[in-house]
Amino acid sequence: MTYYPVDTPPTVHACPEASRRRASVKAVLLILLIALGDLAVWNVTPGLSLAVFAFAAVFAGLSLGWARLTVRSRVGVAAGGVLALLPLVELVQPLSLLIAWVGLCAVCVVLAGVTRHDIMRGVMRLWWVAPAQIGRDLVGGAQRLGTITMAERDLQSTLLGWAVPVALSILFALLLVGANPVLDHSLTRLFTWSPPSPDIARMILWSLLAVLIWPWLVAVRMQARLIRHRPVRVTVKRPGLINAASVARSLVAFNALFAVQTGMDVLFLYGAAALPEGISPATYAHRGAYPLLVTALLAGAFAVLARPHLAGRPVLRWSMMLWLAQTLALVFASLWRLDLYVGAYGLTPLRLMAFVWMGIVAIGLGITAQQIWEDRPALWMLVRSALLGAVTLYACAFVNFDGAVARYNLTRDVPEDRRLLCKMSEGVMPAIERFSGQSTADYCEVYYRVPTLFRPMDWREWGFRNWRVRRSLAAMMQSTDTAQR
Template identity: 60%
Template sequence: MQANVIPGVPVRMQQDGWWLDDPVDPVRRRQAARRRDGGKALLLVALIALGDVLVWDTAPGINLALFAGVVLMVGLGLAWPRLSVRARFAVAMGGVLSLLPLVELVQPLSVLIALVGLSLCMAAVAGLSRADVLRGAARLWWVAPVQSVSDGAGCVRSVGELSLARSDMRNIALTWVVPVAASALFAVLILAANPVLDRWVADVLSLDVSGPEWGRVWFWGVLSAAIWPALVTYRMRERLRARKPVRMTVRRPGLVNAGSVARSLVAFNLLFAVQTGMDVLFLYGDATLPDGISPATYAHRGAYPLLATALLAGLFAVVAQPFLAGKPMLRGLMLLWLTQTMALVVASMWRLDLYVDAFGLTRLRIAAHIWMWLVAIGLGLVVWQIWKDKPASWMMLRSGALGAAVLYACAFYSFDGRVAAHNLSVADAPDLALLCRSSEDVIPAMAATYGPSWRAACVSFYDMPEVFEPADWREWGFRNWRTRNSLRAMTTEAAVP
């Protein structure tokens, strides 16, 4: 029976149930997906080869920043059409800021900054909004390995299905048996008749064709697991964006309530007033300390415990804020207590300065000084927030941004160089054991103090810092380059008559 076809009607409308047809052929869709994955597989191989050239068997230097930057830019290029102009600019600038500490010096802090920054960039590349980027960056640490494993398993399954689908393997074998066997026979005969060609083939066969060592193979596997998620960020978008359902909870009276906050503030103010008064007498005044307690001992005993006290005070202030609304008396007590807490932080700084003057500077004491300033500024933000009746998120956002900015700046600051410069300039008998066991950053200060024979000051300690000389450009670091230039300048000046 011949179907009646109306001229001019589209082909799909000529068929019954045309609205049920898929507008895209599933076979074509799978083929397009395979072509895209094939292109990404080639990119993966190229990036693994680049990582092998830059990172394998070399000291960490600018090579880490360069390789991570290339991987990020490739991922950004693949996601370019799906991102807005603002997102593209944010990812590019975020990548540069994340990798600059690695260019300065490869150390645990710079590696941590790079990992956190690149995680945020990859979450943005996946197309997450600003509200979801932080959550997505945190989830990336377990979503990315799962994505690599699942895609690898899918690739293995597809290869197996492809091999099983070829039912005409027997025909292919039959078409190739005669050419291969005959060509091998003629090749043997020609090699027997041509000694020159025979020697060339023997030289080729004598080459060492052993595969790479297992350590290098594992390194390639780690690289592939780290690179592949950057090439398929769009597949992880929904899992990175996953949000927990919001549950309505009823606040029940707990240990922290209006009554406990009021009584705590009264007790805290009295306790802190005692400590503040004693600091005024012994630190800032001329009161004599009891026998057996030196000013250095008094300063050292109070520096770190008072800092911990200030941190706990700030935490309590944040927890107690919901109970201050509409209660001017409690707000006044809270502000008075926070003011006393800031005075304790200032006293801790003063104690630390006294202790440094007596016993010198160390990395821990520099870090404590920075931390004290952060705590003092954070307490100031809490005071301003309560005074202006701002939400707690206002204070938390600014405190977190301040802490991140200071931590980022510390990656560019040479703690060892500062310790050496301070101790050698003010101390009559500096702790050379501390300096000789430090990094190469102390060498310029020691060379400036002891001259070309600065190594003699470290001989008795059986240890001394050494200047790292990069083998090639991959191991270059900005701080190491500055150190070598400083020593070279000192040598040149000393040679000038």
């Protein structure tokens, strides 16, 4: 594959007219996208307009690079842009903004012509290649403006062609203004009018929008720098702290320690053994949930580091599998502990996220065990673990965690924590009004902060989750009115 560090292949640059035409198209697209961005975000609560603006930038870059992209790349850019922006349509929040930012970076890299094998490297490099490209283009544009000159004969012909019409038009205009008081009054008001002072904040916004938009219009120029490979360095492996002897001794000690903890969990969590005086089941459950999760994470990291020393040593391999099985049992014990604690004291957003995180850790340990058992490289495990985390985060962007917490606490026999629910977002309102038998305002009347329902001013502030909340509240209000009648 041939990479072109400039906008188009050299054969195309032989035609200055085509180059000027492309530059004009990019300038027009830049102005239009800045205007759309101003409409989307200026004095507007971020909503649907943010996704519309971002997809317009993706579409502009796709239209400019359409001819040089393969069918697969075109589909990848379009589909990737939609997937990256769907969480913003659901709700503009830090998680959806992070997903959109990373996803659009990957889409821009594909648009630049980077193959799928180098996308990850390209995304990491894009964060400094794109600003460098903007600086290069600014310097190059300033240099071109400074070298624009007009030949003497062109200047002379221009002056001769415009001298008579301009001079006579000014003369006739002065005569007509003198003869027409309406025109005279209008011109007097025009020359006494002072333009409004520039809005500095808005100009800064335009500059930021231009910085965000420009890489999409010149993505192909960044291709060579996005895929530049570093020279391979030959390193000599030296004995370290992690070696066959240390792994063997560690596995013996770790299996013994984990066996003690697993046995106690069997007795006190799953069995009917009585706890010592002063320790309640809730205390035992809460004290162990999070530390055991950290223990499982450290165990997984050690298993990855120790894997190269297991080859050709069946005893060590089976010891590692036994330890991973015990670690997985600790994760399930942590889930059980957390479930017991939630059943006694109620659910919170942090505890709900802990459930999700523990599930990810359990699946990750299973992937690690499969990697060791099948003797696969570490990259195999890292790719699947990263994919697991990315898919989970993407799915979480569409979940109303506040509503789930409110629904659980109001439908279970747990201590009522109104302060917790009233400090949450509008997502709790349908659950409060459905299961508490009160309106949100009455339920939270003793607290200063009451969840309020956001009503979008226009389409720019629309969000799918907010629309669902409003629709649920409207349906409950309608059913209440029908029942009262």
